[in-house]
Structures are given as structure tokens and as C-alpha cells.
Amino acid sequence: MSEARPKLLVMGKLFARSSGVNQALVAAAEEAPAAAELAFEALYRSSRDDVYAYVASLLRDRVAAEEVTATAFERAYRKRSRFDRERGEPRAWLFGIARNAALDELRRRGRHSELAADPEDLAAATVEESAVASERRLAVTAALARLEPRERDLIALKFFAGLSNAEIATVVGVSESNAGTKLHRAVTKLREACDGAI
């Protein structure tokens, strides 16, 4: 069931992918229950890796990220009949559930997590990549660590989860323009923090 995730380099391509998936899901969810099952499966296939990436970036714990990811999909599955398309797109709804589950996990643990790449990933990636790429990864990781937690949350929603500004606004609970402004500020701060390395 795993699906190859397309390489995304610019924001425009991210928006295009999310929009296409949402339209298909909404159309199917309005039909028979069997179609709703198919819609959830399609949502799962298109969002599994994104949800994991976002949750793992928040928790920075592989085991916990797997548990929370599974919990988020199970909650979404149980609540799939309560989804209201008037309140947002399916991906935004799913990431809202995942975000709440991750924050509940953080709250339960009573600690804050650093939004950064998993050290295991760094170790595995250094085998074939160039020294320049490795340096850039380290610089971006350090720059992410210097951002505010909410800014890191926005970066994760945008670049790890692949959400559009409208979907981010729904997940975070702000207006779309406000979400765009905050995201722009976060990217600007990240860029400035990486100055010299990129």
C-alpha cells in the first residue's frame, strides 16, 4: 500500500498535490458508505508518510511517532462519518487530528520536543551524500532549532506534511492570510538563520 512520495521542491507543487487529493476524497465521501471507505483509504495512502513525518518532527521519537501516527489514523477512521467538508478539507481534518494527538503526547510526557531531524536519519544519509549537502543539513537543522516552537510547527506542516496555506490555517486555527504571513516570517527567519551555509 506504500506509495512513492513525489519530490517537492517548491510550494506551488505542494498546493497542487493537496488540492487534487481533496477533491477526489470529498466527491467519494458524499456517496455510499462503501465509497466513504474507499475515500478514507485514499486519504490514508496519500497522507500516511506525511502524517508520520509531521508527527515525528514534533515528537522527535520514532517509537512515539509511530504510536501517535497509528492513533491519529484510527481516530480519523472512527470519526470519518463526522467529517464535514464545510469545515475544511480532508487532509486538514486529518492533520488536525494528528496534531492534537501529538500535542496530547507531548503534554502527557511533560516535555517539549525539538523540531529537528532524527539523528538516525542523519547518520544514514551521510554515506553517499557530499560534504556540502551534509553541511547544509546540519545548518538547517541548527536553524530549525533556533526557531520558535510554533514557527517550527508551521515549517513542519508546510514542508514535511505538504499542506497548503489554507489547510495549515484550518489545522492551526487561524485565517488563511494569517497562516501565510506567519509561514512567510518563519521561512524568512529560517533562511536568515541558515545564512552562509546555503
Next chain:
Amino acid sequence: MEPSRDEILFATLESLRPAPSPAFAAELDARVATGFPRESAPAASGASRLAAWARGLRPRRIVLAGGATALAAIGVAAVLVASPSTRVNIDTSGGGNIEAGPVVSGSESSAGAPRHLDRTPKQIEEAFGAAGSGKPTADSDSSSSNGAGVEYEASAPTAASAGAAAGTAEMGSAEAGINDQYAPSSGPYASQAHHRDVEYAAEMVLGTEPEEVGDAAGKVFDAVHRYGGIVLDSSVSGGSASDAGAEFELLIPSAKLGDALAAFSRIADVRSRHETSNDITAPTVTTAELLQDSHARIESLLNELAETETEAEREAVEAKLRSERRHAAVLKSSLTNLQRRANFSHVSLRIESGAADSSSGAGGWDVGDAFHDAGQILAAAAGVAIVGLAILGPIALIALLVWLGNRAWLRQRRERALG
């Protein structure tokens, strides 16, 4: 062409993106394919199932269910209000008289008419006499109805009020018989009296066409004459539907009151009819006893006058005798007045033309009545709905505030965990 700094930054972020392990991905795929079976979950209790069901409710369904429930409640209330068995017609005005329902036109013995309307004063008196302890008291403002459904007023006049009547009259030979009639009774209520004096009064409204008011008035005069009654006052006016009418103040022999009212009812449609009765036995008995005592004193003074020896003694006795005779005359007048009130019933009769007053309840059930009843039903249903909202509204508001507060609190705690 060199990539831009943003493209390099985004590509670097992409490379930092965590990826799930193949084992976890396969396990999650399997769980999704089987619909997340509850393998190790314990059996849910009734409360938890109810809570899960409540959480699963969508706002739109809640609104629809609430609206359907409210409509059902209004429907039930409307049925209850419209049900004849729940109608109670009690007039709390007029010192507690229990009013009869609307009188069906021209049907003295119809099932809808109150039973006492077919009774003669004699029958009413007999029924009242059989009531035993249910008799009215002279100092009570409340009234009650005996088992025969008889209406009467409890505000009987007192002996003091009887003595207030003025007038002079010579004692007659019939007084002894009158006094004998009430002799066995005693006490303020005259509960042991063999004969009861009951004062009756009646009000009746007849409805007819404007051009028939004159004929109806003539029939009223005929009926009054036929039953030996007296017309105290009368007023007959013709004209349009709003002006034509007649009013009568009548005295009808109490023994013939039922027959006279029945005759009046046959003249035109009865729009309303009310009767009251007032037991005046106690003041009558008291006045008769006082009169008897006065006669005894007069006899004694006459004997004393016959035995006087001096002029001064004779004048003193004569003065006492004159005073006592005046007192006896007043008592005699009062007794006569009480007897007249018992023997003759006051009847107020009014003949109306045009549409009947909706409060009278006479006539058939027409479209206007239907609108009136519908309005009453809707008003009652609205009242029930308002009461229901008054109860459920605050509860729903509190529940909404608690839910919103809990949601905001939970959201704040989550955001705090992030920041």
C-alpha cells in the same frame, strides 16, 4: 543554471523529512485494511457507549432531532389542550360561584346543559335541604355545591341587616302562625328549621334577530303575566343589529321560577343563563323570634297598663308600649321583606340582537369559533414551548458554555505543550 537559495533550502528540508520504517508502514497498512479492529479493547460499558454515541452526533443531526422533539412536544400539548376531557370551566369571580357551561339554544334538557336548569325552586330547595352539613353559613364567603349540582350563594344576610329595614305596620293575626312556623329553630344558622326560606335570582340573555325583538318582548310580557310575575322595569328598543334589544327586571313567584325560565328560553336562543340561590332562613327565623318576643313584651305591657293606679305610671307604661310597638313594626316589616324575597325571585332578562358574544358560548360552532379555538390551541402550545425553552434553554446554554470552555481549555493546554 544554479538553483536559487530557496530551492536549496526547500530541498534540504525535504531531505530532513522523517520517513516511516517499512515494518511500521506494513503494520499500519494491515490495520487500515482490517478497519482498525478493537483487539485488546475491553467491553465498553453502557455509559461509555452512550458517551461515544453522543460524541458521534453531528450538530446538524442534533438540531434536527431537537426540532423534531420540540414539534412532537407542541403536538402533544395541542392535543391535550384540544381534548374535551381536559376542559375546565370555572368562573372564579363573583364570590366563588361555580358557573354552568354554555347553554344550548332551545334545549332545556340537553346533555350539555347544567342539571340545575331543569329544576324548580322547590326541587332546588329540597335538594338543598338534603345536603345536611353542606349548607351554607351566614358568615362564610365561600360557596359549595351539593350532590345534586345546585348552585347557591353562601353570603346570606345576617339578622342585623334584617333589622335595618324601616317601616311601620300593625301586627296581624297571621303573625302567630308565622312565629309557629319558625318556632322550633334556634341558633344563627337555623339548622333545625322545618321550613327553609331560599331567595332565588336569575340572569338570562336571549338572542334573536333585530326585527324579532319586539315580538320577543311581547312574549316576555305574556309569560310574566301567565306565571303571576311582576315587571319592575322594562326597556325595548328597535333599530339595527347593534341597537335593537330589550331589558327586563322581573319578579317571578319562586314556586314558578323554573317554569317561567323555561318559557323565556322558548322565546329565543338562550345565550347565557345563570341562577343563584341564597338561603335566608337564618335571618327570617331570627326576625320571627324577635317579633315573637316583642309581642310578648307588648302583652306584658298591656297587662301592666291595666294595673296602673297613677297617671304617672300609666304614662310611663304607655311610652314603653309605644316604643315596643314601633320595634315590633320594624321587625314585622323586615320579616315581610324577607318573606317577599323568598316568595319572589328577581330575574334580569336581556334580549340581544346581532352576533353573540363569544364568551356566551351559545350558537353553533362556526369558522370564527374554529379560528378562536385554533388561536387558543396555538397560544397554549406556544406557552408549553416557552416553558420548555425556559427549562431547557438555560441547561443547553450551560452545557454549551461548559463544552466551549473545555474545548478552549484543552486547546490552550495543547498549544502550551507546543510552545
